[in-house]
Amino acid sequence: MSKLKIGVIGCGGIANQKHFPALKANADLNEIVAFCDTQKERAEKAAQEFGAPGAKVYTDYHELLADPNVEVVHVCTPNVAHCPITVAAFEAGKHVYCEKPMSHSTAEAEKMVEAWKKSGKQFTVGYQNRFRPEVQNLHAACMNDDLGEIYYGKAHAVRRRGVPTWGVFMDKAQQGGGPLIDIGTHALDITLWCMNNYDVDSVSGSVFYKLGSLQQATEGNLFGPWDPNTFEVEDSAMGFVKMKNGATINLEASWALNILESREASTTLCGTKAGAEIHSGMSYSKNELIYNRGRNNQLMEETLSPVGGVAYFGGGGGEEGTIDCRQWLEAVQNGTQPLVKPEEALVVTKILDAIYQSAKENKEVKF
Incomplete structure (x- = not known):
């Protein structure tokens, strides 16, 4: 061929x-x-x-x-x-x-x-990120019903200080938004894909412009100090997504947030049979997948051998x-x-867009 x-x-x-x-x-x-x-x-x-x-x-x-x-x-x-x-x-x-x-x-x-x-x-x-080994494992577990009915999820895209200081990342006219649309999109895609649930009922969100304009907040940024005068997009955003079957998803996204744990391209899933968490991001030297459940009258955790995935801008072509x-x-x-699938990626965009809309209009957005 x-x-x-x-x-x-x-x-x-x-x-x-x-x-x-x-x-x-x-x-x-x-x-x-x-x-x-x-x-x-x-x-x-x-x-x-x-x-x-x-x-x-x-x-x-x-x-x-x-x-x-x-x-x-x-x-x-x-x-x-x-x-x-x-x-x-x-x-x-x-x-x-x-x-x-x-x-x-x-x-x-x-x-x-x-x-x-x-x-x-x-x-x-x-x-x-769907092709990372731990994401593939979690998706297979979800498709096998190992977690049971998944009724609550968290999509994690939080950096303590990881503002990209090159290109057009901070240019709202070019990008349309900041960390929500940049890295929140990956965490949301993983979460929806593993839950296999794209039927959205409503979205609420809050968008924050708190640290981007502060010169002192640039200290410790992974990519060096940013220019507060050109930081046009949000520095963090939070969303609450309710699905038509009653399941819910919390989405958290930030490039700069005063928080200890930096967890990115990660998800937490809670089901009726078990739960699971993917840990990835600046706080973790290697990616982790942890299942949690009750067994033999005790709470148990099961893990994979950690397999790391490095963010693309930290070193090419993972x-x-x-x-x-x-x-x-x-x-x-x-x-x-x-x-x-394009239809799945479309739902991700619709949710991100609705979070921005909800924050702007201060109301829930119904699908």
Whole structure:
């Protein structure tokens, strides 16, 4: 089978830390034939390092999409550009892997899903944390009913001080939001996927702009001091999600919060038979999965051998990204369903959008 011809739009941090290394690790299935970035030198550098012989460089994504040699497009741009590029890619007859979140708003995400359904092409969103071993184990346990009815969950995306100080992360116009949409999206995706529950009844939320504007709060930040004058997005956000069957989810997300435990891309699930917790983030040297239940008239905890996963910006191309990439390329080649379904990613965006809306309007948002 011939290699898939990939075009990458956006050659910044997430492309270099995740997509390029993952595609390179799966070179038997693909070759990158086109690179696009508004900064031509970034696209040229990526083409030299990761491109196939004769790879083309563009500064206008429309020109890349018009390239008949490109079969698959990876969208690695700021959030607000996800929708127009993805819709245009489907209209051009390309398969699309879009970075998380699907979009910064429900309306834009729905346009993407509509364009995908019309296109007949493959579509997935970059929730690679599903491929971490402990997440796979927990999902399998949930599907096997090991936890029983899961009626309460927590989605954890909390950094004590982990504000990204590069790129457009703090630019509200480019990203649509801060930690909620950036890292809260991963924790929520894991939680919903393991619960296998996407039927939302209502959402309430609070969004805080407390520490971002404080110069003294920058002390101890993992990525160095940020500029309080350009910190336009929230520094933390909390959400309460009620499902139609009565189950509930608490979502906590922060880049900066005065709290001891930094727990990110993690979930807590409580079921009628057992509970489970994933511990991951700055407070943990290695990822953990802990099951808890009663047995033989005693409370017991069961653990896996810890298997770590390093955040992409701490060092490139983790194993879960490579596995995610491979299953995506195989899905395109074989015409099968990618693990991350667009309909599921759409619900994640709807919930995040509703938390922002609830905080702004100070009321519950009904679905």
